[in-house]
Amino acid sequence: MDKTPQRTEPAYLKLYRRLRREIVSGVWPQGARLPGKRVIAEEEGISVVTAEHALALLADEGYIETRPRSGNFVSFTAADAGREEPGTGHVPVGALPTRVHKGDFPFSVLAKTMRRVLLDYGERILVKSPSRGCPELRREIAAYLMRSRGIAVSEECIVVGAGAEYLYGLIAQLIPRGTVFALEDPSYETIRNVYGSMGVPCELLPMRRDGIDAAALAKTKAQVLHCTPFHSFPTGVSLTAGKKHEYLRWADARGGWIVEDNYDSELTVSEKPEDPLFALSRAGNVIYLNSFSRTVAPSMRTGYMVLPERLLPAFEERLGFYSCTVPVFEQYVLAELLHGGDFERHLNRERRKRRKEGRE
Secondary structure (H helix, E strand, O other): OOOOOOOOOOHHHHHHHHHHHHHHHOOOOOOOEOOOHHHHHHHHOOOHHHHHHHHHHHHHOOOEEEEOOOEEEEOOOHHHOOOOOOOOOEOOOOOOOOOOOOOOOOHHHHHHHHHHHHHHHHHHHHOOOOOOOOHHHHHHHHHHHHHHHOOOOOHHHEEEEOOHHHHHHHHHHHOOOOOOEEEEEOOOHHHHHHHHHOOOOEEEEEEEOOEEOHHHHHHOOOOEEEEOOOOOOOOOOOOOHHHHHHHHHHHHHHOOEEEEEOOOHHHOOOOOOOOOHHHHOOOOOEEEEEEOOOOOOOOOOOEEEEOOHHHHHHHHHHHOOOOOOOOHHHHHHHHHHHHHOHHHHHHHHHHHHHHHHHHO
16 A cells, blocks of 8 residues: 555645756756746636746746846756856855754743643553654654655655764665765764764765865765755855756766755745755655754754665665664654644744844
């Protein structure tokens, strides 16, 4: 039985995704002028506001550019994905603003949810968790990823662990020994420390203002690329649309893997979180990582990774003996926050607040 959550999308997201596919596939080449919002609305049978919203998302992610009194023109081209833009040289630490946030999750909501879990779950909080995490939490994470990221996976693909560092260690053991990992330079130091402590050979690739240097990426001997597409720390770099597709083509060409570390991405000021590499990949070669530490509380040492289906047998064979490192009580609390909508309502409040702060 297919346990993958069924996808329901608003009209503006459906239009956005279709136009994005057409742009990436070359139906709309670079420089082409898209139909106006009123023409699109009439042809699609949707409102002008819906069409305008879809076009705004495409502009936010760098697929099109809006020229005053001229219209919307395609700015993305696959041929340019590996070509550096002028002024995208090596990025010194602190050159771009880093937006690292704590979640400021309301304590009253968290306390109420904890009390409800104690009452409703009872002695179930004393039962040992399955190795990948409680099915209740993994099911809610899968549904959330579908709603918010366009990631369609079953709960079987999700592994829950005590923070990103623990999950880095699992990845190091999952990938065959001796495989070279490529890391952003500079990057979050703990990533290199964890891989180094487990004997993983790492190659550092210099960052530019739009992502990893294209020439360095092409020359590396690595088979795994660990990247932070959203506000890489400490440079503050976020990947352009072209860079995302460059990374995916790199992995496809050498039969490699991408570890997409998407920490802090939920607290974007954009009305729609940027599409993750996992959702854009057609080859199933991206491992997606995220955490609740920033969005709920630093003490909530709960992260998760989403494995491509073709990695599940290897995970079960090599790592299936591990016990889940997150207490079941915390897992049930997070499951309830996701199921009842409190988690997403909090994110929406934070995004609105930060958009307002940015305008002032």
